[in-house]
Amino acid sequence: MPVTETGLPGAYLLTPHHLTDERGSFYESLRTEELGRALGHPFVPQQINYSVSRRNTLRGIHGVTVPPGQAKYVTCVRGAVRDIVVDLRVGSPAFGRYAVNELDAASGRSVYVPEGVGHGFLALTDDTCVCYVLSSAHVPGTQIDIDPLDPDLALPWGFAEPPLLSEKDARAPGLAEALAAGVLATWPEATRGTPSTALRSPLS
Template identity: 40%
Template sequence: MKVEQTKLEGVVIITPRVFGDHRGWFTETFNKEKFMENGIDIDFVQDNHSLSSQKGTLRGIHFQKEPKAQTKLVRCTRGKILDVAVDLRKNSPTYKEWVAVELTAENHKQLLVPKGFGHGFLALTENVEVQYKVDEVYSPDHDRSIKFNDPEIGIEWPDIKPVLSEKDEKAPLLKDSDVDF
């Protein structure tokens, strides 16, 4: 397993070892012991799996407020996405900064998005499947989103017309949100 630190402290790219032969391949996407050896100590409690049928589907920027904030371990198991993490911790030296990583079914990369960060992704192909683990169960009362194109954050999305949910269309700007990190 290879762990790469991004410019945002705690947001890491994890590339598991892949073993392949004439039959296909095998990889461990999560191994608590190996994660702990790399300084990642998280107790995941829920797995999620989504399908984005249309290229250009944009989900995010999502997070859960305290006390139900979530750490996410995200991977793309079909197709290709641009996965984005945004630092929403007001006292952080990287507040409002973001990183973007291309996750694909072929590159097996995963993005670890800690509590205190917003998360979103853009489907770069049709029929994208994304799976992610979280360390806190979904809580509708704590679920929040921020406008994907908030100029205060300035995420550089590819030039694709986004397909948005009603929730994401109506998401507030960061300055109008009740983010509490």
């Protein structure tokens, strides 16, 4: 299973090899030892969630405070999505940048989202189902929500009509507001003390 780093440090795209015959296909969706080798630390699943969305549903941008922190392994198991991860780690060399990937059930591609990085997607088909394998269990009150339509981020969702948003996502703060509120993790916190190059915020 090739593991390719996206433009965000620690965020990866994983593309499985398919074994096909007249019956169909078989592939490995996740092998934690392979992922851990790329990450340099173990990925230990603690919770698995699923979401089901109609076409043009926009979910995100979502993250979790550090602590407790939460890494995600995201796979589209039915339908297709335009998946976007956004670096929310203050001081990260990629702070405010994003990576876009198309995930669909046919390819089996997955995205690994490290702690401190936000995640969202636009459903491209009806009855789209996304699986989230999580490194920590849900802790009420720790979720971070960022406006997915924040003009400072200018995320390339590519929708042709206004997307369907939850009320919570529609009223979420932009990146600058979240930064000012002090709710975002720092690069050392999110990477557990890994040194980083100082970066001036693109919003400052």
